[in-house]
Amino acid sequence: MITVDELKAMPLDKPIGNAVVRNIEYMANEGLQPFYQREFEPYEGVYRVNDFAKYVSEDSWRKFWSAFPEWCEQVFMLHDNTRSDDYCDFTSEVLSGLTPIEIGEQFEKSREYDLDYVFWTQADDEGHV
Numbered sequence: 001m002i003t004v005d006e007l008k009a010m011p012l013d014k015p016i017g018n019a020v021v022r023n024i025e026y027m028a029n030e031g032l033q034p035f036y037q038r039e040f041e042p043y044e045g046v047y048r049v050n051d052f053a054k055y056v057s058e059d060s061w062r063k064f065w066s067a068f069p070e071w072c073e074q075v076f077m078l079h080d081n082t083r084s085d086d087y088c089d090f091t092s093e094v095l096s097g098l099t100p101i102e103i104g105e106q107f108e109k110s111r112e113y114d115l116d117y118v119f120w121t122q123a124d125d126e127g128h129v
Contacts, residue, residue, distance in 0.1 A: 028064075
């Protein structure tokens with residue numbers, strides 16, 4: 001298992017590799033799990049974490065990702081979650097061949113596309129998503 005310090009030390013101009021993609025996915029799924037909620041404050045910002053419709057508050061999401069380099073959150077959000085003009089799918093294979101700089105560039109482009117499983121949303125007036 002890779003550590004956060006090792007992620008921070010990775011060169012920004014070298015592809016991240018498949019093991020890093022898998023490790024980020026694992027770390028996020030495990031690390032966000034304690035923050036899962038079913039109800040939120042009315043109109044609170046919320047992140048959907050996976051295809052099982054698990055949600056965390058925006059504050060919990062930010063708190064978790066604050067320990068990581070920014071590109072790690074981007075890997076998690078792109079991984080098997082959206083398409084772009086440049087790539088059919090952001091699979092492990094595709095992401096592993098990108099550098100952190102390229103991941104950031106693709107993430108910025110992905111904002112024009114629908115994210116399928118991991119995305120920001122907002123609770124309704126009763127705190128439900």
